[in-house]
Structure formats: structure tokens, C-alpha cells
Amino acid sequence: MFRQPTREDILFQPLQSTGKRFYVFVAFLLAIIAWAAYAYFVQMSEGLIVTGLRDYVFWGIYMTNFVFFIGISHAGTLISAILRVTGAEWRRPITRMAEAITVFALMIGGPMIIIDMGRPDRLLNLLLYGRLQSPILWDLISIMTYITGSLMYLYLPMIPDLALCRDRLTDAPAWKRWLYRVLALNWRGDAEQKHKLERGVAIMAVLIIPIAVSVHTVVSWIFGMTLRPGWHSTIFGPYFVVGAIFSGIAAILIAMVIFRRIYHLEGYLTDKHFRNLGLLLLAMDVIYIYFTLSEYLTMAYGNDVADARVLQMLFWGDFALVFWSMILGGFVLPAFMLAVPNLVKIPQRAPTAFRALRPAMAIAAVAVLFFIGFSPTASASADLQAVPLFPLMRILGILAALGGLFWLALPLMKAHPIATIVTASILINVAMWLKRYIIIVPTLYNPRVPIQAVPWEWAHYVPSWVEWSITAGAFAMFILLYTLFSKLFPVVSIWETSEETHVPAHAEARVAEGGAHV
Amino acid sequence: MFRRITAVEAAPTKTPSPPSTPLRYGDYSARANIADGGRLCVVVAAISIALLFTAPTARADDPPGAKPYATYCAACHGAGGKGGFASQLGSEAYLQARDDAAIVQSISEGMPGKGMPAWSKSKGGALSDAQIADIVAYLRAFAPTVGAPVAAVPNAPVAPPANAPTSNFAFIQTQLSVTQAENAAGELVVSARLQEYTGYPVSGATIAFSRATTFGVVDLGTAKTGANGIATLILPEAPANARQVDVTFKGDKRLDASAAKIALEPRVDVASGSFDANTVRLSVEEPLLPPEGSLITPNPPLLPTVLFALVVGCIWATYGLVISQMVGIWKHGRGQAWEDVLRKKR
Numbered sequence: 001m002f003r004q005p006t007r008e009d010i011l012f013q014p015l016q017s018t019g020k021r022f023y024v025f026v027a028f029l030l031a032i033i034a035w036a037a038y039a040y041f042v043q044m045s046e047g048l049i050v051t052g053l054r055d056y057v058f059w060g061i062y063m064t065n066f067v068f069f070i071g072i073s074h075a076g077t078l079i080s081a082i083l084r085v086t087g088a089e090w091r092r093p094i095t096r097m098a099e100a101i102t103v104f105a106l107m108i109g110g111p112m113i114i115i116d117m118g119r120p121d122r123l124l125n126l127l128l129y130g131r132l133q134s135p136i137l138w139d140l141i142s143i144m145t146y147i148t149g150s151l152m153y154l155y156l157p158m159i160p161d162l163a164l165c166r167d168r169l170t171d172a173p174a175w176k177r178w179l180y181r182v183l184a185l186n187w188r189g190d191a192e193q194k195h196k197l198e199r200g201v202a203i204m205a206v207l208i209i210p211i212a213v214s215v216h217t218v219v220s221w222i223f224g225m226t227l228r229p230g231w232h233s234t235i236f237g238p239y240f241v242v243g244a245i246f247s248g249i250a251a252i253l254i255a256m257v258i259f260r261r262i263y264h265l266e267g268y269l270t271d272k273h274f275r276n277l278g279l280l281l282l283a284m285d286v287i288y289i290y291f292t293l294s295e296y297l298t299m300a301y302g303n304d305v306a307d308a309r310v311l312q313m314l315f316w317g318d319f320a321l322v323f324w325s326m327i328l329g330g331f332v333l334p335a336f337m338l339a340v341p342n343l344v345k346i347p348q349r350a351p352t353a354f355r356a357l358r359p360a361m362a363i364a365a366v367a368v369l370f371f372i373g374f375s376p377t378a379s380a381s382a383d384l385q386a387v388p389l390f391p392l393m394r395i396l397g398i399l400a401a402l403g404g405l406f407w408l409a410l411p412l413m414k415a416h417p418i419a420t421i422v423t424a425s426i427l428i429n430v431a432m433w434l435k436r437y438i439i440i441v442p443t444l445y446n447p448r449v450p451i452q453a454v455p456w457e458w459a460h461y462v463p464s465w466v467e468w469s470i471t472a473g474a475f476a477m478f479i480l481l482y483t484l485f486s487k488l489f490p491v492v493s494i495w496e497t498s499e500e501t502h503v504p505a506h507a508e509a510r511v512a513e514g515g516a517h518v
Numbered sequence: 519m520f521r522r523i524t525a526v527e528a529a530p531t532k533t534p535s536p537p538s539t540p541l542r543y544g545d546y547s548a549r550a551n552i553a554d555g556g557r558l559c560v561v562v563a564a565i566s567i568a569l570l571f572t573a574p575t576a577r578a579d580d581p582p583g584a585k586p587y588a589t590y591c592a593a594c595h596g597a598g599g600k601g602g603f604a605s606q607l608g609s610e611a612y613l614q615a616r617d618d619a620a621i622v623q624s625i626s627e628g629m630p631g632k633g634m635p636a637w638s639k640s641k642g643g644a645l646s647d648a649q650i651a652d653i654v655a656y657l658r659a660f661a662p663t664v665g666a667p668v669a670a671v672p673n674a675p676v677a678p679p680a681n682a683p684t685s686n687f688a689f690i691q692t693q694l695s696v697t698q699a700e701n702a703a704g705e706l707v708v709s710a711r712l713q714e715y716t717g718y719p720v721s722g723a724t725i726a727f728s729r730a731t732t733f734g735v736v737d738l739g740t741a742k743t744g745a746n747g748i749a750t751l752i753l754p755e756a757p758a759n760a761r762q763v764d765v766t767f768k769g770d771k772r773l774d775a776s777a778a779k780i781a782l783e784p785r786v787d788v789a790s791g792s793f794d795a796n797t798v799r800l801s802v803e804e805p806l807l808p809p810e811g812s813l814i815t816p817n818p819p820l821l822p823t824v825l826f827a828l829v830v831g832c833i834w835a836t837y838g839l840v841i842s843q844m845v846g847i848w849k850h851g852r853g854q855a856w857e858d859v860l861r862k863k864r
Contacts, residue, residue, distance in 0.1 A: 132818040132826065145833055152840055159847065185844060186851025193847045200843035207836050318642060452735060456640060 008168065011490045014263045015169060018487065029480040036473020039466045040115065048118040050466045056451055057444040057461035062116035065474055067436040068247070069109025070143070070219050071240070072429075075248030076102030077150050077212040079280075081205045090276055092496045093268040097259060098252045099154040100491070104481040105251075106147040108474050115470060135221045146215040153204040155183075159197060160495040163187035176488075216244045223439065229306035230299065230443040239291045246284040247432035250425035253277055255482070257422045259491055268492050271418065278421040282338040285428065289331050309446045319442050322434055328402065330431020334424035336406060341413045341420060362408050368401040583656030586649045590637065599660045608660035615771040621654050691715040694725075694778040696765050706753040708780065710765040712743050719747025720773065727751045728764045738763070 043050055053060050076099035083091035114120045130137040165172075166180040187193060220240035223231040233239075253274065260269045296314075299307045314323045413420040441461050445451070451459045463471075485491070588597065591607070599608020606612060616624075625645070626638030637643035638650060645653070695711045708727065712720045720743055727738040741749035751763075762781050769775030 132823055141830060145830065148837060149833070152837065156840070156844070159844075185848040187847060188851050190850075192850050196843045196846045196850070200840045203836060203840050203843075207833065211833065449736070460642075 008164065008494055010264065010267065011492050011494050012165075012168060014487055015165070015490065016172075022483075022487070026480065026483065029476045029483070032476035033473050033480065036470045036476070039469035039473070043115075043466050043470075050464060052462045052464045052467060053116075054458050054461070056447065056454075056459055057441060059116070059440050059444060060461055061437065061463045061467050061471055062112050063440050064433060064436040065471055066109050066112035066116070067219060067240075067439075068433045069105045069112065069474070069478070070216060071244035071247045071432060071436075072251045073102045073105035073109060073146075073150070073248070074212055074216060074241075074244035075105070075252045076100065077146075077153060077208045078245050079249060079252060081153070081208045081212070084201070084205045085209070090272060093265075093492045094252060094256060094273055094277070095496070096154070096158065096489075096493045097255050097486075097491045098248075099150065099157075100482060100485050101248070101251055101255060102150040103147070103154050104478055104485070106143065106150065107481065108478045110143055110147065112474065135218065135225045138218045139222055142211075142215045142218045146211055149204065149208050149211050153201075153208050156197065156200050156204060157493060157496065158489060159183075159185055159187050160189060161490050161493060163189065164494055165489070179488075212244075213241050216241045223443075227448070228443050229304065229446055229448070230310040230439070233295065233298075235291065235295055235298070239295060242284065242287050242291055243432060243435065246281070246288045247429055249277055249281045249284060250428040250432070253281065253422055253425040254429070257418065259486065263486070263491070265492060268497060274418045274421050278338050278417075278424075281421070281425065281428070282335060285331060285335045285338065289335065292327070292331070306446055306448050309450070310442050313442045313445060314438065318445070319438060323438055326431045326434045326438065328398075330427050330434065333402070333406070334427050334431075337413060337420050337424040337427075340406075341410065341417060344410065344414075346411055346414055358408055362405060365401045365404040365408070368397060369405075583649070583652030583654070586645060587653050587656050590644060591653065599657060607657050613657060613660065618654050618658070621657065622650055625650050625653060690773050692720065692767060692769075692773050692776040694765055694767055694776045696763070696778045696780040698780060701752070707750055708753065708763055708765070709748050709750045710741075710743075710778065711746070711748045712767055712776070713747050714773070719743070719745070721745050721747060723747075723749075723767055723770070723773070725749040726766050726768070728766070730762060730764060735764075 051060065051062075076095075080091060080095035080098045084095065114123055117123065126137060126140060130140075162180050163184040166177070166184045169176065169180065172180075217237035217240065220236040224233055224236035226232060256269050256273065256277075259265055296311065300311055313319050444461070445459065587599075595605060595607045600606060624634065626636060626643070626647070627641060628634045628636035628643075635643060637645045639646055691714070693713050693715065695713075697709050697711075699707050699709065701707050710725045710727070712723050712725060714720060723743045724740050725743060726740045729736045729738055738753070739751060741751055743749045762779055764777065764779045766777040767773070767775055
């Protein structure tokens with residue numbers, strides 16, 4: 001029976017047909033995961049000595065991944081719940097992919113703790129002998145609560161779509177039909193069921209917001225409750241929550257652009273969605289910069305001995321390159337990328353001379369950056385206070401070159417607004433990963449009683465191949481879960497994106513179809 | 519060596535003799551504010567003497583240190599050691615006052631607080647030990663110094679190799695002695711007396727107090743010696759067990775370094791000078807954390823536990839409510855037509 005292609009057909013397309021590229025992609029991800037599994041096997045049989053972790057620096061990129069994924073997980077819940085509660089209509093096509101990020105990020109982030117442990121079996125001790133006074137136990141409880149809640153929050157609004165899958169995808173393999181049938185909970189969309197569903201969704205949307213906020217606060221308390229320099233700070237709770245929402249929005253934007261391209265969802269994920277989320281991202285970026293300034297200014301002004309050592313390492317010492325790349329490239333530059341193209345007007349046709357000189361100017365700016373930024377002569381001036389002039393000139397030079405590059409790229413950004421927003425999102429997520437690294441490692445370099453008279457590698461942290469492999473595996477696993485989810489369930493909520501009037505009509509159509517089959 | 523004698527004379531006559539102010543451990547405001555003017559005179563004297571005795575020695579070729587110097591040092595210290603933001607390394611004053619080991623140490627370990635980073639690879643810097651040695655050799659080429667004994671002997675055949683130790687340059691041997699006593703407040707006072715080998719007390723010298731512990735060396739603070747050559751440190755507690763306090767004088771341009779240590783006894787009676795082994799006490803009670811009232815407790819405190827359980831319980835109860843909605847959806851839709859539809863189709 002020939003039917004006119006409907007909106008459902010577009011959204012069901014990924015569920016029904018699977019191309020060769022999909023299998024290649026999944027095989028690639030599985031290869032990475034297998035390699036990570038081998039790395040974990042090595043870690044299990046040899047012990048944590050195969051990692052870069054030692055007595056002083058006992059948390060490394062595993063913990064960075066943990067905080068990062070928990071942060072990403074705020075994408076779904078907070079964004080979708082806040083937008084749902086406030087009744088922002090444009091949220092409808094993006095809520096589900098956001099909520100799925102939450103669930104899968106938690107599934108990856110939580111186990112990073114176990115991977116970080118040399119004796120994972122002792123996790124049991126937390127349940128057997130756990131002390132309620134310990135933030136570690138708070139963390140366990142809050143993450144378990146959060147993952148349960150976000151699973152329910154993902155599942156509830158999916159029930160009508162699962163029913164649709166059950167009714168439409170009748171030629172799917174038996175296990176899929178069984179899955180849809182069981183998960184659809186006998187949904188047929190009458191008033192009583194709708195009422196219950198709306199009630200459940202409303203409760204979850206309100207409840208999940210404080211839970212999400214509390215989870216990342218508790219994660220921050222793992223650091224904040226210690227008396228470590230750089231960690232012992234009351235700002236850490238809100239700082240982590242804001243950072244989580246910030247990186248979460250960036251993660252949604254990346255997911256959106258990928259799904260839009262691969263599943264041809266241009267009709268659902270419009271420029272408006274990117275623009276709105278981009279503005280939200282800009283606001284969070286500015287708030288995050290404010291928090292960052294507030295944190296470091298407080299530390300620097302107090303100038304406590306141990307705090308000063310940490311700041312010295314961040315600003316001018318071992319971590320300066322990572323730190324400043326993160327601040328400039330990951331927070332400041334994205335803010336400009338998200339804001340400036342909306343503000344300026346540029347002429348349609350640039351003067352010929354300008355266009356001709358553009359590549360030369362770009363090369364000049366890059367050359368300036370390279371020579372000022374990375375030449376060994378420049379890095380000799382490690383202390384701003386001792387030699388005020390030279391680093392200042394260097395910083396001004398770097399800023400001028402970056403500004404020049406930005407100015408040159410402006411027409412490009414103006415022409416491709418979505419690509420600009422997504423590039424900013426990628427920069428932000430890289431920076432947020434680095435930020436978690438920057439929070440964890442420099443503090444461990446600087447215990448209150450300074451590390452003295454130990455071999456170099458005891459006092460320094462360099463992630464080993466095992467850690468990098470498992471990290472790659474974690475990201476591959478996240479992408480794999482997300483990909484499989486998108487192949488099994490519609491990533492854009494069908495019933496929520498339908499017109500208000502469309503729902504009853506659609507129900508009738510289904511009844512009619514069912515009748516035809518009878 | 520009359521140069522040494524000159525220096526010795528310069529110091530006591532021109533150095534002001536400030537009163538000896540005891541340093542209280544952890545009390546920054548009590549640190550003695552002692553003028554350093556005297557030391558300037560010593561430096562000037564040393565420089566002028568050095569100028570008298572140095573004859574330019576030709577250095578034929580550029581040492582291999584020229585390149586690393588230009589790359590890493592010249593930005594602050596100027597091309598050719600002429601100075602800039604930082605010290606004039608090519609100056610005779612600088613080179614005369616330090617032996618190679620001291621310069622190597624400054625480069626490899628840096629000067630914390632003065633802006634000089636640590637350069638050696640072992641400290642996270644960019645330079646290998648060989649490169650640092652090359653740079654020192656290169657610096658030595660600026661001022662033909664290499665110590666008084668060589669320059670003073672007319673028939674010295676050649677200048678010694680650039681990296682040969684030159685520590686025999688005009689350093690005055692010093693001696694440190696440490697005593698302990700208890701003051702009227704019952705605090706333990708550690709006194710370090712610094713004197714030259716002649717017995718002349720050294721004033722205005724910085725004495726560092728530290729204590730070796732199982733977790734590393736704890737810096738107790740520094741104090742300057744007074745006119746009597748004595749620097750004192752007040753410990754907030756008289757330790758119950760004997761512990762060792764190390765006292766060091768790093769040396770300066772004129773004086774050689776010296777060190778001493780003392781084992782702190784539980785208590786020393788000031789009046790009689792006798793040691794009373796039976797009286798073991800802390801003069802200042804260490805503030806301990808209150809056993810209750812915070813979360814650092816052996817067992818979970820009742821009120822926070824109940825509140826915590828209440829909050830988590832409420833959340834899970836609400837989950838239960840939501841799950842009951844799901845069950846309601848499922849129950850309500852049971853036995854509907856679509857099930858027959860599916861069954862027949864299969």
C-alpha cells in the first residue's frame with residue numbers, strides 16, 4: 001500500500017534502514033573499546049603502576065573523565081526539564097537527544113571511579129562499611145538516584161513513541177517488536193493514559209532539576225570538603241553545576257549537528273534551535289568565566305602559601321600552556337564566536353585588496369602567535385612580577401594576533417552560523433575536559449606539606465598509554481551507546497513535535513490502519 | 519691573605535648592630551626589621567678589591583655555552599651578561615662572589631621569589647646539566663676572575679679550567695652553636711650564635727631553623743642575628759619528646775656556610791640550667807578538634823543522618839509515585855484491540 005511519506009517516515013528512517021557505513025562505524029568503535037578492554041586487563045593484572053598515578057598524584061585523567069561525563073550528563077535533564085517546566089515550545093525536537101546524553105554519560109562516568117580503583121572489589125566496602133560522613137558515599141547515593149531518575153525521565157516521554165514503533169514497525173525483527181511491545185506499556189493514547197503520562201512527566205521534570213543540581217554539587221564536594229589548596233572552596237558547588245550545564249549545552253549542540261546531518265533532520269532541527277541554544281551557551285559561558293575569575297581572584301588575593309603555589313603552577317608554571325589555552329581558546333574565544341557574528345554587520349563584498357591580502361594576514365598572525373607564544377626565549381620569563389614588561393608585551397602580542405585571526409575569520413563565521421556555534425561547542429567541551437584536569441592535578445602536585453626529596457616521577461603526573469586507551473574507550477563507548485539508541489528509538493520525539501491537532505488525527509489513523517489489518 | 523682581612527675589618531666597623539629580636543614561630547609581625555646597609559658596604563669593598571686584583575685573561579674561542587645563554591638567559595640577563603631585567607651576570611662583582619657550584623645551583627634550582635625559574639631538567643626546566651656547565655663556563659669568560667689565589671700568584675701558568683671549583687675564594691670560616699632555654703612564658707627558646715673563626719660575632723646574618731620529620735623537612739622560620747651574633751626562635755610548644763632542630767647559615771659573599779643541630783629536650787630549667795627529665799609537658803595546649811559538633815565523628819551523627827535519609831527517601835518515594843503512573847498506564851491499556859491485531863499478524 002503506497003502512502004505519502006509522512007513526518008514519521010523521516011523519523012523512523014534510521015530505525016528501519018541501516019547502511020554499510022553504520023556497521024563500519026560501529027566496528028571502529030568496537031575496536032577502540034576492545035583495545036581499551038585490553039588496557040584495563042593490563043591494569044588489572046599489573047596494578048595501577050602501569051598508569052601515571054602515584055602516591056601524590058592519585059587522581060588523573062580517570063577522575064577528569066568522571067567529572068567530565070557527569071558534567072555532560074547535565075545536558076539532558078537540566079536543559080530539557082527547565083525548558084519543559086517553563087513551556088519553551090522550541091525545545092520539543094531536542095529534549096530526547098538531550099535526555100539520552102544524560103543517561104549514557106552517567107553510564108560511562110560512574111564506572112570511571114571503579115576503573116580508577118586499584119582494587120575495584122573494595123567498592124563493596126563502601127556498601128558494607130560506608131560512612132555517611134564521607135562525601136564518597138554521598139556521591140554514590142546521589143549518582144544512583146540521578147541515574148534512576150534520568151532513566152525514568154528519558155523513558156516516560158518516550159512511551160507514546162514506543163507505541164508508535166510497536167504499531168508501525170511491524171516488519172522489524174521479532175526481538176525488536178517484543179522490545180517495543182513491552183516498553184510501550186499497553187499505550188493507546190486515550191485520555192486516561194495521557195493524563196497519567198502528563199502527570200508523571202510533570203513530576204519528573206520538576207524533581208529532576210534539584211537532583212541534577214545536587215549531583216554535581218556532591219561531585220564538587222568530593223574536592224571541596226578536603227583541606228587541599230585549590231579545592232577547599234565554597235564556590236565549588238555552584239561552580240561545578242554551572243560548568244556542567246555549560247558543557248552539557250555544548251554537548252547537545254554537537255549531537256544535534258551530527259544527527260541533523262546523518263539522519264536528515266533539517267526539518268526538525270532548524271537554525272532557530274541552534275541559535276537559541278547558542279545564545280543559552282553564550283550566557284553560560286559568560287557566567288562560567290565570571291565564576292572562574294571569582295575563584296582565582298579569591299585565591300590570588302588571599303595568597304595563602306599553598307594556594308599561591310597552585311596558582312603559580314597554573315599561571316606561569318607547569319600548567320600554564322594548558323591553562324591559558326583553556327581560558328583563551330575554550331572560554332573567551334567561544335564567547336566571541338557566539339556573540340560577535342550576531343552583532344556586527346559586514347559588507348557583502350569586501351574590498352578586493354582586503355580579500356587578496358587575507359591569506360597573508362592570516363599567515364602573519366599565525367606566525368606572530370607561534371613566535372611570541374612558543375619561542376623558548378619568551379618562555380624564559382616565568383615570573384610576571386619580576387619582569388613586568390616582557391610578559392605583558394608577549395600577552396598583548398598573543399591577544400593582538402588572536403584578535404586579528406578572529407577578525408579575518410568573521411565573514412566566514414557570518415556565512416556559516418551553525419558551523420560557528422558547533423565549533424565553539426567543540427572548543428568548549430575540550431576546554432571543560434582540560435578544566436577538570438586543571439582542577440585535579442595541580443592541587444595534587446601541591447599538598448600542604450610540599451613534596452620533597454622524592455624521585456621526579458613520584459611528584460609528576462604523566463598519563464600512561466593505559467589511561468589514554470581507557471579514556472578513548474570510554475568516549476567510544478559513549479558514542480556507541482548513543483548511536484545504538486538512535487538506531488533503536490526515534491531521537492526526535494514524534495508525538496511531542498506533532499501539532500496539537502495532529503495527535504487525535506494520528507490516533508484515528510492508527511485505529512483505521514489497525515482495522516485494515518483485522 | 520690581606521684581602522680577607524680587609525673584608526673582615528670592613529664588616530664589624532660598618533655593620534649596624536641592631537638589637538636581637540626573637541622570632542616567634544609563625545608570627546610574621548615579630549620578624550626583626552634589620553637594616554641591610556652594612557652588607558652593601560661589604561659588597562662594595564669586595565668589588566673594589568676584586569677590581570684591584572683582576573687582570574684580563576684572554577679567552578680565545580666562544581665556549582659552547584654561548585648558544586644556550588642567548589636562547590634562555592639573554593632575555594632577562596641581557597646579551598653578553600650586560601644585565602637587563604635581572605642581574606648583570608657578566609659583571610666581575612657577580613662572578614667573583616660565586617663559585618661555579620653556586621652559579622650552577624642558581625641556574626638549575628632557580629631563585630624562588632626572585633623570578634629566576636629552575637632550569638635544570640630534573641626541576642622541570644629546559645637545560646641539561648651539561649648545558650648548565652657550558653653556560654657557567656661561558657659566564658666565566660666575561661670576567662677573568664677565578665679566585666684570588668690564582669690571580670694573586672704572579673707565575674700562575676694558565677687559568678684553571680672554567681668549571682674547576684673556586685670555592686677557596688676568600689671565605690671566612692664561621693661557627694654556629696645552639697642552645698635552648700625556656701622563657702618566662704614557658705615557651706621554648708632556641709638560640710643560635712654565629713661567629714667567625716676568630717670568635718667575632720656576626721650580626722645581621724640570616725639563620726634558618728628547620729626540623730627534620732618523617733614527612734620531610736619543616737621550615738620553622740628564619741631570624742637575623744643581633745649584635746651579639748645570636749638569633750632566636752621561639753617554639754610554640756616545648757616538645758614532649760626529644761626532637762632535633764637544624765640550624766643553618768647559608769653563607770654569603772664574605773662568610774662561609776655553617777650548620778649546627780640541637781636535640782630539644784623535654785624541659786630545661788632556666789634558673790639552674792639543669793635538665794628536668796621528670797617534667798614532661800606541653801607549654802601550650804594543642805587545640806584539638808572538638809569530638810562532636812562536626813561531621814568528623816566516629817559514628818554518623820543522628821540529626822544529619824535523619825535529614826539525609828528524609829531527603830533521599832522523599833526523592834525515591836516520588837520515583838515510586840511516577841512508577842505508579844507507569845503501572846497505571848500499563849493496566850489501563852491491558853486487553854486492548856491492538857494486542858489482537860499483533861497476535862493475528864504474527
